[in-house]
Amino acid sequence: MSIRSLPPAELVAAARSGNRRAIGRLLTLVERGGPTADAITDLTHPHIGGAHVVGITGAPGAGKSTLTGQLTRILPERGLTPAVLAVDPSSPLSGGAILGDRVRMDGIAGDNVFIRSVATRGHAGGLALSVPGAVRVFDAVGFDPVIIETVGVGQVEVDVVGAADTAVVVVNPGWGDAVQANKAGLLEVADVFVVNKADRAGANDTRRDLELMLDLSHVSGQEDESGYRPPIVMTTATDGNGITEVWDAVQAHREHLDATGKLAARRAARLRYEVQSRVARIIETQIDGVISASVLDPAVSPAIHAAAIADQITSV
Amino acid sequence: MTEEHKIRVVLAKLGLDGHDRGIKVVARILRDAGIEVIYLGLRQTTESIVSAAEQEDADAIGLSMHNAGHLVLAPAMMAALDEADLQIPLIIGGIVPDVDVAVLKEAGVAAILGPGAPAEEVVSAVRAAVAAAVT
Numbered sequence: 001m002s003i004r005s006l007p008p009a010e011l012v013a014a015a016r017s018g019n020r021r022a023i024g025r026l027l028t029l030v031e032r033g034g035p036t037a038d039a040i041t042d043l044t045h046p047h048i049g050g051a052h053v054v055g056i057t058g059a060p061g062a063g064k065s066t067l068t069g070q071l072t073r074i075l076p077e078r079g080l081t082p083a084v085l086a087v088d089p090s091s092p093l094s095g096g097a098i099l100g101d102r103v104r105m106d107g108i109a110g111d112n113v114f115i116r117s118v119a120t121r122g123h124a125g126g127l128a129l130s131v132p133g134a135v136r137v138f139d140a141v142g143f144d145p146v147i148i149e150t151v152g153v154g155q156v157e158v159d160v161v162g163a164a165d166t167a168v169v170v171v172n173p174g175w176g177d178a179v180q181a182n183k184a185g186l187l188e189v190a191d192v193f194v195v196n197k198a199d200r201a202g203a204n205d206t207r208r209d210l211e212l213m214l215d216l217s218h219v220s221g222q223e224d225e226s227g228y229r230p231p232i233v234m235t236t237a238t239d240g241n242g243i244t245e246v247w248d249a250v251q252a253h254r255e256h257l258d259a260t261g262k263l264a265a266r267r268a269a270r271l272r273y274e275v276q277s278r279v280a281r282i283i284e285t286q287i288d289g290v291i292s293a294s295v296l297d298p299a300v301s302p303a304i305h306a307a308a309i310a311d312q313i314t315s316v
Numbered sequence: 317m318t319e320e321h322k323i324r325v326v327l328a329k330l331g332l333d334g335h336d337r338g339i340k341v342v343a344r345i346l347r348d349a350g351i352e353v354i355y356l357g358l359r360q361t362t363e364s365i366v367s368a369a370e371q372e373d374a375d376a377i378g379l380s381m382h383n384a385g386h387l388v389l390a391p392a393m394m395a396a397l398d399e400a401d402l403q404i405p406l407i408i409g410g411i412v413p414d415v416d417v418a419v420l421k422e423a424g425v426a427a428i429l430g431p432g433a434p435a436e437e438v439v440s441a442v443r444a445a446v447a448a449a450v451t
Contacts, residue, residue, distance in 0.1 A: 002403060004373070020367075020370045020371060021370045021373070021402070023371075024370050024371050024372060024373035025373050027373060028324075028373040032321065090352075091347055091348065093348075094347060094348045094349060094350045095322075095350040096346060096347035096348060096349060096350045096351045096352060096353070097347060097352045097353065098343050098344070098347045098353045098355055099352060099353060099354045099355065100355045100357075102354065102355070102356050102357075102368060103355060103356065103357040106356065106357060106360075106364075114371055115368075115371055116371055116372065117352075117354050117372055119322075119352050121322075
């Protein structure tokens with residue numbers, strides 16, 4: 001009997017004994033959702049060990065995959081067993097996707113790292129529906145840390161990284177000035193900054209702009225009350241320069257979470273986020289039902305229609 | 317709220333073959349047909365492809381070959397899949413002379429797509445190979 005057709009309980013047992021195909025299959029089933037995914041959540045729950053969840057985000061081309069690959073190379077030397085969820089967008093038109101993160105990790109990532117490519121699959125929140133479940137599978141079969149790599153160009157991605165224990169934001173020289181740094185919402189979720197491609201001109205300017213932004217957080221009272229200030233690490237991921245320092249910074253953040261008791265709060269936020277995503281998915285389905293059923297009258301203001309339809313959906 | 321069963325295909329170039337124009341076109345064709353493509357890129361080995369297929373729970377593997385190595389590489393890939401006990405259909409695209417098609421089919425390759433194969437043919441070959449494997 002093929003491993004792919006094993007029932008969930010046997011899959012979980014096989015996965016926990018190290019069978020990679022079983023792990024791969026569990027991730028597929030969790031991604032599909034529905035009763036099987038819920039059953040897997042129940043089965044894996046007793047084995048959740050609290051793996052450190054690290055989110056890595058940044059603009060396309062910032063070097064996230066390369067950085068992630070380098071991390072997975074050095075982590076086993078520290079006795080860690082990393083797994084990676086590499087998230088890329090689905091086409092909004094076809095629902096298909098080209099998941100290319102493995103290309104950048106090729107020849108860099110550690111031999112025994114488990115890398116899974118994940119497509120966002122359309123709906124806002126679709127990402128969240130599959131990512132927390134996949135993190136739980138990795139955790140339950142013994143991977144630690146779990147690294148989630150996402151393109152940080154939208155609120156969904158910011159949410160996902162914000163729902164990690166430690167959020168690493170990757171920027172590059174020439175990405176913008178201090179004003180950009182202050183208006184970019186992405187930066188506010190960072191626990192660790194990485195200035196990648198630091199061998200390029202302008203790297204120190206970027207560092208200075210980030211430092212200035214963090215200084216202003218102090219002025220405006222937005223800084224962490226326990227005095228935690230996100231460190232800025234300079235890297236050249238293609239050469240592996242600065243990678244050790246990135247992990248040291250991630251570790252230091254984890255220790256800060258442990259010392260201040262904030263880890264529990266982070267994880268509670270993660271659960272809240274997952275619930276929110278599920279509700280969003282349900283409502284989205286209802287919206288489609290109502291809008292396709294309603295006759296849109298151009299004589300009536302679209303705003304009135306929108307308000308009426310929204311009332312109709314939420315009053316159910 | 318069960319998701320539809322999305323097809324996931326691993327695409328790669330096996331061995332020393334830098335001609336990746338075709339595989340990029342195929343990746344795009346499959347994406348635009350609603351398929352999830354896990355793109356491994358150039359200079360892969362049978363081991364790296366097996367490893368990726370396991371981790372990605374791939375429904376099919378597509379290899380692009382333009383270096384006249386298909387009579388060696390395709391059977392080697394089939395053997396690696398057998399050894400790993402992976403029953404995943406293998407599809408070969410690229411330059412395969414007509415006389416070699418039967419040889420590759422005999423070796424267990426599910427489909428062979430030549431140059432200029434229309435998008436519909438590429439997509440239906442993948443869907444058919446996946447459907448045949450699932451039963």
